[in-house]
Amino acid sequence: MDRKLIEEYESGGGKLAKAIEGLSQQDLLWVPAKEAGIGLWSIQQIVIHLMDSDLIWAARMKRIIAEDHPVILGYDETKFAASLFYELQDAAKAVQILDLNRRQFAKALRKLPDSAFQRTGEHNERGPITLEQSVRAMVEHLDHHVKFIRLKREKLGKPLKA
Numbered sequence: 001m002d003r004k005l006i007e008e009y010e011s012g013g014g015k016l017a018k019a020i021e022g023l024s025q026q027d028l029l030w031v032p033a034k035e036a037g038i039g040l041w042s043i044q045q046i047v048i049h050l051m052d053s054d055l056i057w058a059a060r061m062k063r064i065i066a067e068d069h070p071v072i073l074g075y076d077e078t079k080f081a082a083s084l085f086y087e088l089q090d091a092a093k094a095v096q097i098l099d100l101n102r103r104q105f106a107k108a109l110r111k112l113p114d115s116a117f118q119r120t121g122e123h124n125e126r127g128p129i130t131l132e133q134s135v136r137a138m139v140e141h142l143d144h145h146v147k148f149i150r151l152k153r154e155k156l157g158k159p160l161k162a
Contacts, residue, residue, distance in 0.1 A: 009135050012098065020091060020149065021048060035120075039151055043152055045086045048081075049077060051098045065131060086124055
């Protein structure tokens, strides 16, 4: 287990905060045209989705650590976005929640022996998944969506400075 993965996981909140820095509420709620090819969600929807996903995966990872091969249930992210009033939630607070959750959970991850990262859960849609794969999936998931936030910022004329 490469322990740098835990550092990458923990730093995700900072990456997300930087990605939305300086955006107005209007910017956050802007929805690109389908033809733009940069996804159909607003930046706000992406941020709230990342928070929801992060909290769900943290609970899943805790179960993988504490229980023997738990069942991990999937969820429909599109239905969450459509039904949970993402447009009314606070993107900055969502980033804070994600950041605090990751920083807090990283403390537990650091204390685990390497062998714990091979513990598994059974995802009802994806099959067996290890703790290590779960942490990596969360790092990659955030990076994937930050890429789309960057593209949306460019379309808004507010590119993210390197």
